[in-house]
Amino acid sequence: MACFSWLTSAFLIVYAMSVLMATASVQLTTKTDNPYHPTGGEGSLTPQECPKACDYRCSATSHKKPCLFFCNMCCNKCLCVPSGTYGNKEECPCYNNWKTREGTPKCP
Known part of the structure; x- marks a missing residue:
C-alpha cells in the first residue's frame, strides 16, 4: 500500500509540474514583445519615434x-510604420503606396 501512495504522489507531482510548464509557455507566447504599438495611421509618430518602430519592423x-x-526613410516621410514585422x-x-x-x- 505504501508503494501505491508513493507512485500516486510522484504521478501527481509530475502532472502538476507539466501543467505549470504548459501554462507558463502559453503566457510567454501570448505576451507581445513589440515595443511599438500604433495609435493610428499616418502622422501618428514623431521623427524621434521612427528608429524604435523600424527596429521592431525589421x-x-x-x-x-x-x-x-x-x-x-519611409517613416520620416509618412510618420507612420505598420504594426508587426511584415504586412x-x-x-x-503613404507607407504602402510609395513605390520605386x-x-x-x-x-x-
Whole structure:
C-alpha cells in the first residue's frame, strides 16, 4: 500500500509540474514583445519615434541594414510604420503606396 501512495504522489507531482510548464509557455507566447504599438495611421509618430518602430519592423528580416534604411526613410516621410514585422501596410497608406521607379514597394 505504501508503494501505491508513493507512485500516486510522484504521478501527481509530475502532472502538476507539466501543467505549470504548459501554462507558463502559453503566457510567454501570448505576451507581445513589440515595443511599438500604433495609435493610428499616418502622422501618428514623431521623427524621434521612427528608429524604435523600424527596429521592431525589421527585427525578423535577414536584410537588416537595407530594411532599416528604407523603413526610416519611409517613416520620416509618412510618420507612420505598420504594426508587426511584415504586412499590415494598409494601416499606413503613404507607407504602402510609395513605390520605386520599377513600381515595387519602397517601404518594407
